[in-house]
Amino acid sequence: MADGRRRNRRDYGTHSVYQRADGRWYAAIDLGLTERGTRRRITVSAKTEPAVKVRLRERLRELDEMGDTDLSTRTTVKQWADQWLPLVERTLRPQPYIASRSAVRRWIVPTIGHKQLVKLTPRDIRAVADAQRAAGLTTSTQRRTHSVLRTLLTDAQQEGYAIPPRVLAVKAPDKAVSGRTDVPVELAIRLLGIAAELPHGSRWAAALLQGMRQGECLGLTWDQVDLERGLLVISWQLQPLPYRVARDRSSGFRVPDGYEARQLHGRLHLVRPKTKAGWRVIPLVPWMRSALLAWREIAPENPAGLVWPTAAGTPTLAKNDDEEWYALQTTAGEGHPDGRFYSIHEARHATATLLLEAGVDPTVITAILGHSSIVTSRGYMHVRVAPLADAMGKVADRLALGA
Missing domain, CATH: 1.10.443 (hpI Integrase; Chain A)
Structure with missing residues (x-):
C-alpha cells in the first residue's frame, strides 16, 4: 500500500458462503474490479459449511501474506482452473463440459497446476501433451486437451490476468491420420x-x-x-x-x-x-x-x-x-480391415460417399448430413478409385482414345 500499511482481510471486499443445489458448499471472495472493469472473485468449495469456512480463512490468510502484490501475478493455473470450471459449466453443453473438466483435472492441473499464470512458458504448455503422449494417448486427445488449455488461458487473460502471449501461440500437437473411413458399398x-x-x-x-x-x-x-x-x-x-x-x-x-x-x-x-x-x-x-x-x-x-x-x-x-x-x-x-468393427459413425461416411458418387452437389450433401459447413462434409467424402477410373474411361471414349 502507498502508506506501507499491510492489507487486512477487509481490504479484499466482501465474501459470502452459500450452498448450491448439488449439496456442496462454496465461499466467494470479492476482489473488486480488474483494470478492464470486470469483477474478480475467488471461489473455494468443500462438502460441508464448516469445512468451506476453514478453506475461506486459509485463502484470506494467503491473500494477507501476499501484501500489496497484485493477485494476478501470484495466481496459479490450479487456482484459476478452480474458478473457471464453475463459469463454463453454465455455458458449455454437458458432454463438452465433462470433457473439459476431465482434461483439467486429469492432465492440466496435475502437470502444470502449480505454475503461476504469469510465469507460464511454451515448455509448460508442451509438457501437458508430453504427459499424455507418455501415457499412450492419441494425438486427437492431446489436441482436445490443448484446446481446453488454450481456452482456459484465454479466458484468464480476458479476466485481467497476465498471460504471456507466447504461451497462447504454442502450436497444437499435429493431427494424426484418422483410421475412420466409410463402410464399403458391398458391405453396406x-x-x-x-x-x-x-x-x-x-x-x-x-x-x-x-x-x-x-x-x-x-x-x-x-x-x-x-x-x-x-x-x-x-x-x-x-x-x-x-x-x-x-x-x-x-x-x-x-x-x-x-x-x-x-x-x-x-x-x-x-x-x-x-x-x-x-x-x-x-x-x-x-x-x-x-x-x-x-x-x-x-x-x-x-x-x-x-x-x-x-x-x-x-x-x-x-x-x-x-x-x-x-x-x-x-x-x-x-468388419474393418484393421480387424475391428466399423463404428456406427462410419455409416455416415458411407452415405456421404454414395451421395458424392451419385453426383449430388456437395452443398446438398452438407444439408442432408446436417453439417455446419461444407468443409466438415468433405471430411466424410471418401472418393473411390473405381468411379474415377470409370469417368476417365468415358472421357477417353469420347476423345476416341484407344487402349
Whole structure:
C-alpha cells in the first residue's frame, strides 16, 4: 500500500458462503474490479459449511501474506482452473463440459497446476501433451486437451490476468491420420439385407441410407416422421445428461443456461442439436418409407413416441445400439480391415460417399448430413478409385482414345 500499511482481510471486499443445489458448499471472495472493469472473485468449495469456512480463512490468510502484490501475478493455473470450471459449466453443453473438466483435472492441473499464470512458458504448455503422449494417448486427445488449455488461458487473460502471449501461440500437437473411413458399398448392401430381416431394420437404413447420427435415430419420434410426404424432421437427439453430483440422482442434472432438454427416462433426455445446421428436413428413400410404414404397425408403444425404443418401451441406450450394429457385421462376416468393427459413425461416411458418387452437389450433401459447413462434409467424402477410373474411361471414349 502507498502508506506501507499491510492489507487486512477487509481490504479484499466482501465474501459470502452459500450452498448450491448439488449439496456442496462454496465461499466467494470479492476482489473488486480488474483494470478492464470486470469483477474478480475467488471461489473455494468443500462438502460441508464448516469445512468451506476453514478453506475461506486459509485463502484470506494467503491473500494477507501476499501484501500489496497484485493477485494476478501470484495466481496459479490450479487456482484459476478452480474458478473457471464453475463459469463454463453454465455455458458449455454437458458432454463438452465433462470433457473439459476431465482434461483439467486429469492432465492440466496435475502437470502444470502449480505454475503461476504469469510465469507460464511454451515448455509448460508442451509438457501437458508430453504427459499424455507418455501415457499412450492419441494425438486427437492431446489436441482436445490443448484446446481446453488454450481456452482456459484465454479466458484468464480476458479476466485481467497476465498471460504471456507466447504461451497462447504454442502450436497444437499435429493431427494424426484418422483410421475412420466409410463402410464399403458391398458391405453396406449386405448389412441392409440382414437388417431387412429384422422388424426394426429401418433403424439401420436410417444410418446407411439417410446418414442420420446415432443420437438422432435413437431420439427420433413419430411426430417428426411424415410418411405421406416422405420426409423426416431432425430436431432432437437422445443424450444422457450428467448428474450435478456423480451417481447422486437427487442432485439433479447439469444443464447449462439456455439448454433445451426433455427428460425421458433416468439420465436419458431429448436435447436440441448443437448447431442450427443440425435442425433439418431430409427426404425418405422409398425403401426407408416402406420399412417405416411396416414398422409403425408393430413398434412398441412408449410415452415419448420414439420410433425405435426397446421392447419395454424405454429409450435405447447407445451401447446397446452399438452392440446390435456390431452383431450385424458379425453376421455379414466382415468388419474393418484393421480387424475391428466399423463404428456406427462410419455409416455416415458411407452415405456421404454414395451421395458424392451419385453426383449430388456437395452443398446438398452438407444439408442432408446436417453439417455446419461444407468443409466438415468433405471430411466424410471418401472418393473411390473405381468411379474415377470409370469417368476417365468415358472421357477417353469420347476423345476416341484407344487402349
